[in-house]
Amino acid sequence: MSAGAGIRLLLRWVTILPITFLGLIAVTFVIGRIMPIDPVILIVGQDASKEAYDRVYRELGLHLPLYEQFLIYIDDVLRGDFGMSISTAQPVIEDIKRVVPATLELATIGTVIGTLLGVPMGIVAAARQGTWIDSTIRVVSLIGYSVPVFWKGLMLLLLFYAVLGWTAGPGRIAVYYDGIVDVRTGLLLVDSLLAGEIEIFWNAVDHMILPAVSLGYAASAYITRMTRSFMLDQLNQEYITTARVKGLAEWRVVLFHAFRNTLVQLVTVIALTYGILLEGSVLTETVFAWPGLGQYLTKALFNGDMNAVIGATIVIGAVFVTLNLTSDILYRMLDPRAQ
Numbered sequence: 001m002s003a004g005a006g007i008r009l010l011l012r013w014v015t016i017l018p019i020t021f022l023g024l025i026a027v028t029f030v031i032g033r034i035m036p037i038d039p040v041i042l043i044v045g046q047d048a049s050k051e052a053y054d055r056v057y058r059e060l061g062l063h064l065p066l067y068e069q070f071l072i073y074i075d076d077v078l079r080g081d082f083g084m085s086i087s088t089a090q091p092v093i094e095d096i097k098r099v100v101p102a103t104l105e106l107a108t109i110g111t112v113i114g115t116l117l118g119v120p121m122g123i124v125a126a127a128r129q130g131t132w133i134d135s136t137i138r139v140v141s142l143i144g145y146s147v148p149v150f151w152k153g154l155m156l157l158l159l160f161y162a163v164l165g166w167t168a169g170p171g172r173i174a175v176y177y178d179g180i181v182d183v184r185t186g187l188l189l190v191d192s193l194l195a196g197e198i199e200i201f202w203n204a205v206d207h208m209i210l211p212a213v214s215l216g217y218a219a220s221a222y223i224t225r226m227t228r229s230f231m232l233d234q235l236n237q238e239y240i241t242t243a244r245v246k247g248l249a250e251w252r253v254v255l256f257h258a259f260r261n262t263l264v265q266l267v268t269v270i271a272l273t274y275g276i277l278l279e280g281s282v283l284t285e286t287v288f289a290w291p292g293l294g295q296y297l298t299k300a301l302f303n304g305d306m307n308a309v310i311g312a313t314i315v316i317g318a319v320f321v322t323l324n325l326t327s328d329i330l331y332r333m334l335d336p337r338a339q
Contacts, residue, residue, distance in 0.1 A: 017321065022074075024317040028310045029073050033066075082311030087303045092311035095296060100315065101186025102172060103285070103292035107277040109212040114219025114277075115270055121220070122227020126235060127254050137224065144221030149214065153287035156210045168206040170289035177203055211288040215281060219273050226269045230262035271327035275320045 040056045061069055076082070082092035125137040161169045168174070172188060177200045181191050189208070192201040234240065235258050243253045282294035289295070293312055300308035 017325070020321050021318070024314060024321075025074055025077050026070070028313055028317075029070055031310065031313075077314060082314070083307035085300070085308045086305045087300060087308060092307050095308065096293065096311055096315055098186070099291060099293050099296045102188070102290060103278060103281055103294060105187045105189060106208070106211055106215065106285070106290060106292060107274060107281055109208060110215030110219055110277050110281075111270065111274045113212060113216025114223050114273060117216065118220035118223025119227050119266065121224045123231055123254065123259060125224065125228045126231030126258075127250070129232060129235075137228075141221040141224040144217045145225070148283075149218060150283045150287050152217070153211070153214045153284055156214055157287070160210060167209045168203065170287075172207055172291055173200065173204050174207075211284050211290055214284055214288075215277050219277060222273060222276075223266075223269060227262065227266060230265050231258055234258040234261050268327045271323045275323045278316065278319055 040053055040060065040062070057063060061072055064072070080093045082096075084090070085092050085095050088095055121137050121141070125134045128134050157169065160166045181188065181195050181197055181200055184191050184194055188204045189201060192198075192204055231254075235254070237258075240253060240258055243257050244250075248257075278293075281290075281292065282298055284290065285292045285294035286298050293315070297309060297312040299305075300312065
């Protein structure tokens with residue numbers, strides 16, 4: 001990427017990012033105002049006196065005009081102040097800091113599994129287009145893409161935990177290990193290694209297997225389909241025909257010519273898949289009792305805890321924006337033509 005192109009990209013994102021975040025904040029503000037939930041009642045209770053109700057109503061700034069409420073809301077969000085969680089009686093930002101590492105750990109491993117499975121299957125399916133191998137891979141991908149996440153998670157628990165006993169059950173770690181490892185990064189696998197607790201590390205890995213495989217299978221289905229599509233497009237190009245005419249081995253044509261030219265597109269697909277897993281792990285975390293952002297958001301919704309819901313929504317939106325920015329930068333670095 002040339003210096004001029006880098007400056008243009010920087011100016012573009014300096015313009016786009018504030019507008020995108022402002023739109024995200026505006027949407028969450030509107031959601032918080034139109035939900036048929038009275039935040040004052042949730043705080044003071046149904047039996048509170050009118051004086052107590054009015055006092056909390058003013059403390060929350062709900063007596064102010066909407067535009068003033070919105071300006072105050074923007075200032076609070078930019079300072080990382082999402083208010084207090086009714087469910088935990090803690091600042092929402094502190095709750096999010098506590099639960100996000102678990103979701104990051106699960107989504108990261110799920111994305112790695114999805115990439116390691118999806119990319120090779122997509123390559124093989126494209127290279128063997130129209131054969132039984134291609135058909136089998138497409139069916140496997142279709143199942144992974146179509147089966148509901150919660151049903152898939154329940155079946156994995158039923159088979160590999162309840163029936164076969166090959167893996168650990170729900171949760172992030174066995175109860176008797178809880179609290180032993182000091183929290184440094186919030187990533188249990190990393191923290192247990194840093195603490196030298198190898199037994200706890202393997203127990204955490206055991207608990208990670210089923211939810212990570214569940215997410216990874218769904219991710220691999222999408223990545224397989226996209227890889228196959230990108231590869232078929234490249235394999236039909238003239239330069240591939242030229243390489244074959246020159247007598248190059250088919251595996252070299254597929255890997256070193258066709259696949260190399262799909263990397264730019266795959267970077268974007270994998271980045272967006274990671275974002276989808278971060279957001280879409282709600283059901284997976286609920287099924288596997290995984291103490292991450294998804295489970296936190298689910299409990300907040302059931303409890304009518306709008307501060308927690310809005311805070312989690314903003315965090316998820318910010319992650320998507322960041323991943324889009326990262327994939328755009330990588331796209332332009334890997335493809336000199338994208339200026």
